[in-house]
């Protein structure tokens with residue numbers, strides 16, 4: 001075992017040495033544990049703070065201080081147009097045209113606003129297909145939208161669960177479920193990456209199938225934005241939304257993001273819960289009656305820009321743009337690949353009595369940064385606590401899962417090695 005661990009160690013060292021993105025770690029504050037930087041594996045839950053954040057906020061505080069209300073039109077980034085700075089970087093991250101994306105509100109709120117437009121039950125066509133075990137907020141949003149339309153959640157929501165004995169959904173089963181329910185589906189609403197298992201769904205195939213039967217198809221990309229490679233426009237996804245505080249490092253409660261495919265931009269039939277910032281820009285300040293939507297994703301905005309949380313988002317997105325998403329994705333695959341290799345080594349060594357099983361699908365096309373370990377004995381919580389005590393920050397999800405997500409902007413290959421070494425030490429003690 002020690003020899004194989006040493007092999008992983010020297011592999012990690014050489015990968016760190018040759019990592020063209022390694023300087024990016026310096027752009028983040030790494031929390032300390034007993035005076036030493038932690039090994040932070042919870043960027044899937046709350047990304048770390050870019051050191052530049054304070055300067056970005058300071059610019060807006062100064063604009064407010066200096067110009068008062070005039071800061072809407074004066075200063076470095078006039079607030080009147082503030083939200084527009086996000087069109088370009090967000091479009092690159094999710095694979096969209098700049099007009100198809102907008103930064104606004106927060107995730108669950110956006111999910112509701114989008115369902116107002118894109119969940120239109122009619123006659124027998126009133127069901128929503130979703131993944132079983134979706135993040136609770138999504139479950140509540142969908143349940144209450146169904147009730148809002150006078151529906152019955154137990155009848156109108158189809159939650160797909162994996163085959164018995166399996167941990168994740170097979171794409172073929174998702175496509176079959178669409179086929180089986182095609183006449184009754186009003187909406188397909190899936191996650192991009194499931195928060196619990198780390199499974200990345202095949203967004204393209206699901207969307208293609210939905211298109212065959214003209215079923216509207218949307219995605220919650222909370223765990224996919226800034227993590228998975230996305231081509232929302234080309235795939236023909238109808239709508240999507242995400243939050244910015246996970247892989248996008250934009251702070252707690254940070255501004256969310258929305259994608260609406262351009263094919264919907266000129267549609268005047270859509271229901272909306274509108275506000276002034278979605279109104280046609282040229283006449284927005286004429287303060288007249290009658291809502292005229294902008295012909296872009298901006299039409300879904302209700303309120304004026306959340307400048308301070310957007311300032312943080314801008315600081316983070318500038319780092320993403322500097323690093324380049326394809327480079328980040330390549331490093332992410334390699335980091336998670338090393339983690340995978342180390343975990344397999346541990347499992348091989350414990351094969352007589354495996355302490356955990358990996359829930360996350362092995363194929364890099366079916367996962368993102370995160371790997372989820374389902375504990376098979378009662379030692380999971382204790383292992384998690386011992387990792388934390390050693391300065392290795394992972395997260396514990398009831399009833400018995402440890403999630404580990406190395407992220408390419410600030411994790412090192414050595415962080416991954418450290419986790420593997422510590423985990424095998426913990427397991428050697430318990431056995």
Ligand SMILES: *Cc1c(COP(=O)(O)O)cnc(C)c1O
Pocket residue numbers: 106107108109135137138191195220222223243
């Ligand atoms: C993190 C997360 C949320 C949280 O929603 P907020 O409205 O930002 O609090 C919702 N859905 C999913 C799938 C998530 O991963």
